[in-house]
Amino acid sequence: MRIPCPYCGERDAHEFSYLGDATLTRPDPAAPDAPDRFFDYVYLRDNPAGAHQEWWYHAYGCRQWVKVERNTLTHAIAGARLARDARDAAGDAAGNVPGDAP
């Protein structure tokens, strides 16, 4: 499996470490239903058989967090973006990107 790092180009998966599902958004800890939302966030997963948005960290390369779309049935990778570009494009709140300052 080779991951197209937006910064370094296509690199072997060996250089990356995996965090997991990138569709999860860290809940607001001050919200009244925070315990329920944190249970969802920490433990429950869609775990799709097919397209999966996921975080990879290019540990032995540019040390950037990369958001990758990969098919879990075939391991085919549809695309990869730097985490902060993905966040800016989606207009997500800070906290949905690993390594972001709180």
Next chain:
Amino acid sequence: MRYSWLSILTNGLSGQSGWKPAWRAATPKPAYDVIIVGGGGHGLATAYYLASQHGIRNVAVIEKGYIGSGNAGRNTTIIRSNYLLPGNEPFYEWSMKLWEGLEQELNYNAMVSQRGILNLYHSDAQRDAYARRGNAMRLSGVDSQLLGRDEVRAMYPFLDYDNARFPIQGGLLQERAGTARHDAVVWGYARGADRLGVDILQNCEVTGFLREGDRILGVETTRGPIGAGKVGLAVAGSTTRVASKAGLRLPIESHVLQAFVSEGLKPAIDGVITFGAGHFYISQSDKGGLVFGGDIDGYNSYAQRGNLPVVEDVAEGGMALMPRIGRVRLLRMWGGIMDMSMDGSPIIDRTPLPGLYLNAGWCYGGFKATPASGWCFAHLIARNEPHEVARLMRLDRFRTGHLIDEKGVGAQPNLH
């Protein structure tokens, strides 16, 4: 037909013409008392114990492919009960006890071989951790021995004791652990269940659930709808895919684990050995192949095949442990889909949907659990209350915080 030396002798003399299929090719009835989804070891064991222990014989096992074609046929066949935590150890010990009587119970040779498992330690801290685990096992009435370096050397003189980075200091031995023939376990339970009246429906995929409000009344399949009083899911690896058809979102990720077997060798390793400084376990099959594996690949996958970084990692673990396997050629390698739960321990519980029961989250340790998993799941389905040894394997433990996390790594499935 009952298997015995007499049946072997008579069939040997009559050209092997008297053998009959070990189970029927059943056609689906309109409804059953209980439907078990998943014809692997756990599902078939559940059906067998429902019939033999609880008298519930109007049961069907529904399997998408052929029985044993999933993880039951893809594991490295190790059986053991060397766990630490109270939520796990009594359960796995019950499984070990069932393994010890399995072949007589099923009248089927599952090739259960109690050849012992040795977990090596390579540092003082690891020795302390293993001493703790061994003591926890003894508190549950399970055999364990903490061996020093010389005792390990007497058992396995060929290991790399003076490895520069990971010298072997000793090991934790469970003598009653060992291996079993994985396919024979599936076939034995299938034959046993079939003889008690269970219908085994192969090549029959569940495509949805029949329901009335929240209550589950049966399943939609590729061979038509089938009604059921109760439905049990035992589809580890595909739990999300099946449970999502009932609208359940679960604390499970699917990951790929690879396993390897070498060319056949003369007898070389007579027990199961695990390397403590990495993740590597090895035993030798009765055909002579070295059967070994290591970590999961570490990313979500349903592909039943892995990638090269883990192959390299497993090979490095093997070489650090026993350099003499370096020139052995690999015969086959394959991948299976692991139901990785968020704390590394399984789930045997009711679901929020009445009539639907869940057996899932076996991570990469489901094979050894096969008998007790079936025993406890059958108990849960028949009596609607958990079995004593599986009572902590609850679905709601993630919400309440009563996790069973053997490795203490938290909700990060690729680290369990």
